[in-house]
Amino acid sequence: MIKLLTIDDSRTIRRVISGIGAMLGFEVLEAENGAEGLAVLGEHVHEIGLVLLDWNMPGMNGLEVLKSAKANPRIRHIPVMMVTTEGERDYIIQAIQAGAVHYQTKPFSQEEMATRILEAMGMGGA
Amino acid sequence: MAISREEFDLIRSFVHEHSGIQIGEGKEYLVENRLTVLMVQNGCKDFIELHKKLVADAGPLRAKVVDAMTTNETLWFRDASFFSAVSDFIVPQLMEKAARQPQVRIWSAACSTGQEPYSIAMLLDHARRKSRGQQAPPLEKFQILATDISPSVLVIAAAGRYNQLAISRGMREAFLERYFNKTGTMAYEVDPAIRKLVTFQQFNLKNSFDGLGPFDLILCRNVLIYFSNELKAEIYRKLHARLTPDGLLAIGASESPRGYTSNFEQVMVGGAALFRPKKGS
Amino acid sequence: MTEHEQMQEQIRAGLLEGLIQTVIQVFETMAWSRITYQGEQPRKHFVLASQTCGLIGIRGARDGLVGVALDRHLGLEIVSRITGLPVPNIELEDLADGIAELANMICGGMKAKAGIHGLDLTPPLAVIGQDATVHWKTAHPVRELTFMLDRDIIRVLVSI
Known part of the structure; x- marks a missing residue:
């Protein structure tokens, strides 16, 4: 079964994303900071189909986590979507240039997030 | 950089032309939120360039833009x-x-x-x-x-x-x-x-x-x-x-x-x- | 007004407008709740006297503070609508995190909508309690924006 990984310091957001994953038929793994997220990613490298990554977190920020994941040959192939309150164009450009496949700003509706996840995984239909 | 008036109007008229859907005044954030990724991924530096690409190329990018702009919420037994x-x-x-x-x-x-x-x-x-x-x-x-x-x-x-x-x-x-x-x-x-x-x-x-x-x-x-x-x-x-x-x-x-x-x-x-x-x- | 003051005033107006739009949007998209903006009033002090509060500081191109305050029952209801958890199953940590995240999304959206460079947000702070009063010294005048959800009031205090 394909799994998603949400890396977010907010349990509210992790719970919302887990619910959306369930709707799409995916199990969702959770990590509450970047270091933990990278560890989970390394451990479940063959199961995780998409990482949903917050930007502002204590410790490593999302961009640092993204760069670290992309620099690691074992996990660099796993697509990453940023999920963050940072909605400015410069942030989006930085993330895409660092290797994120998609970018979803908070707040989001369930439908919006669900369709973005499908798109990021190449299952969106469009 | 926030979306400019010119960019907003170009994208609005494109979405209207291809889906019939009108993006209302004050919905700049919706365009910015949902389309900036496509803009960057397609090598465009702003929405004016993205619009040019959309007009020139009838490929999957058009469908992606329309898809991104038309997701709506719904519920059971609505109303x-x-x-x-x-x-x-x-x-x-x-x-x-x-x-x-x-x-x-x-x-x-x-x-x-x-x-x-x-x-x-x-x-x-x-x-x-x-x-x-x-x-x-x-x-x-x-x-x-x-x-x-x-x-x-x-x-x-x-x-x-x-x-x-x-x-x-x-x-x-x-x-x-x-x-x-x-x-x-x-x-x-x-x-x-x-x-x-x-x-x-x-x-x-x-x-x-x-x-x-x-x-x-x-x-x-x-x-x-x-x-x-x-x-x-x-x-x-x-x-x-x-x-x-x-x-x-x-x-x-x-x-x-x-x-x-x-x-x-x-x-x-x-x-x-x-x-x-x-x-x- | 000097040029600097004019620019500061422009930033302030942009942030306030973005704030009102974002509060409505956050409740609508995340919590499936249509709230209405009732208006704003000047306040002498930044005092949040409610059972559920979320606070965020703003630093950089403009310093400021934004706080969201709601009654506990409404806070629980909103967190329930965001997460799908039934109200009786919501623990204190869920409530605190939910309100903090609400404040976070509101400030993030405000920043993005205003399109102003060089603004940093502090991590959100949640205050939950029966008789909590949060008083904050601020550099700028304080305004209270009022929103309604059915018969419940949501107060957003802003000093910017």
Whole structure:
């Protein structure tokens, strides 16, 4: 079964994303900071189909986590979507240039997030 | 950098031209939020460049932009008074029709993630069960066509799988028990018998309706509010042409075909206003 | 007004407008709740006297503070609508995190809508309690924006 990984310091957001994953038929793994997220990613490298990554977190920020994941040959192939309150164009450009496949700003509706996840995984239909 | 007026207007007119949908004033953030990724991924430095690309290339980028701009929220039995009219009056009428004619066709014209067509399918089955199956027509007599412009929402709709949050937005306890199966991943799946009644298909309301229907009931609720007046008139005309002479059109509580066409007359069904083709129109 | 003051005033107006739009948007998209903006009033002090508060500081091109305050029952209801958790199952940590995240999304959206460079947000702070009063010294005048959800009031205090 394909799994998603949400890396977010907010349990509210992790719970919302887990619910959306369930709707799409995916199990969702959770990590509450970047270091933990990278560890989970390394451990479940063959199961995780998409990482949903917050930007502002204590410790490593999302961009640092993204760069670290992309620099690691074992996990660099796993697509990453940023999920963050940072909605400015410069942030989006930085993330895409660092290797994120998609970018979803908070707040989001369930439908919006669900369709973005499908798109990021190449299952969106469009 | 926030989106400029020029960029906003260019994208707005593109989306309108290709989907019929009007992005309202003050919705700059929606364009910025949903399209910046596509802009960057396609090597554009701003929305003006993205617009140029969209105009020059009719490829998948166009579909992606339209898809990104047309995701809408939805819920079960949206609008309680409308759905009580459906269960108390419209479904019984459709049952009678199904006893007389080979097929009863229903169209949910902007179904998003599928709650509306599944709600209707559940009400049809519920009515059959209430009549204890005596003279009730078989479910196979009903066909529900559910369309949306966004292919992504249709992937979710066709799967028929919902989470606790989606269920909490309007699903009735008794219906949850009867018509859903709980899956291992904390989700609820619509019963296969209900799912079988609904056919999902990507469809743009701007396109020709030839070959669709005719329908005994069309649900096009809270959809045309996003279209220009010109397109509203055209779509009302096309909807009229695809209804059976005694068919019913359901639109949003704040909507009316008046001012766009004189081919419909209003009928009060329970507490809800619906529209049917005027005799001889 | 000097050129600097004019620019500061422009930033402030942009942020306030973005804030009102974002509060409505956050409740609508995340919590499935249509709230209405009732208006604003000047306040002498930045005092949040409610059972559920979320606070965020703003630093950089403009310093400021934004706080969201609601009654506990409404806070629980909103967190329930966001997460799908039934109200009786919401623990204190869920409530605190939910309100903090609400404040976070509101400030993030405000920043994005205003399109102003060089603004940093502090991590959100949640205050939950029966008789909590949060009083904050601020550099700028304080305004209270009021929103309604059915018959419940949502107060957003802003000093910017």
